[in-house]
Each structure stands twice: as C-alpha cells, then as structure tokens.
Amino acid sequence: MSDPILIAIVTALAVVLAAIVAGMVTLAIALVRWHADNRRLWLWNRQLVDHIYRGLPPPPPPPPAELFD
Incomplete structure (x- = not known):
C-alpha cells in the first residue's frame, strides 16, 4: 500500500474515533x-x-429552583 492511501485510512479512522468519543462525552x-x-x-x-x-x-x-432552568 502506498503512503498517501495509508495516511488517508489512518486519518479517516481517527476522525471516526474522535466523533465517537465526542458523542459519548455529549451523551x-x-x-x-x-x-x-x-x-x-x-x-x-x-x-x-x-x-x-x-x-x-x-x-x-x-x-426546586434548578428544575425549570
């Protein structure tokens, strides 16, 4: 596999992982x-x-005071 394709795959996986982590934190x-x-x-x-x-x-x-804020 050439380097640009490998970099693209790793970058795509990192973006997906970051989105999953952000979603879990938000949840x-x-x-x-x-x-x-x-x-x-x-x-x-x-x-x-x-x-x-x-x-x-x-x-x-x-x-309670904080209920409908």
Missing part, C-alpha cells in the same frame, strides 16, 4: 443532567404528595 453530560432533573422532579412530586396527604392548605410547595 454522558446529557445523562448526568437528565438524572439530576429526574431526582428534582421526584423530590417535588414527593413534596406534593406529602402536602396533599397531610391535608395542608394551599399553596402547594414550589418546585
């Missing part, structure tokens, strides 16, 4: 944010259920 960041939002939603839902179950008067508990 990891999105999953961390999703998990944090899910925990905040669960906490707020738990507070609302407790508020209703205890028969407390309005207003219901407010959502």
Whole structure:
C-alpha cells in the first residue's frame, strides 16, 4: 500500500474515533443532567404528595429552583 492511501485510512479512522468519543462525552453530560432533573422532579412530586396527604392548605410547595432552568 502506498503512503498517501495509508495516511488517508489512518486519518479517516481517527476522525471516526474522535466523533465517537465526542458523542459519548455529549451523551454522558446529557445523562448526568437528565438524572439530576429526574431526582428534582421526584423530590417535588414527593413534596406534593406529602402536602396533599397531610391535608395542608394551599399553596402547594414550589418546585426546586434548578428544575425549570
């Protein structure tokens, strides 16, 4: 195999690998944010259920500050 073809193949593989790594990092960041939002939603839902179950008067508990940012 000639050198230009070998360089082209190695470059193409490096680009594909870089795209996969970038996609995995983006996915990891999105999953961390999703998990944090899910925990905040669960906490707020738990507070609302407790508020209703205890028969407390309005207003219901407010959502967590970071939930809808």
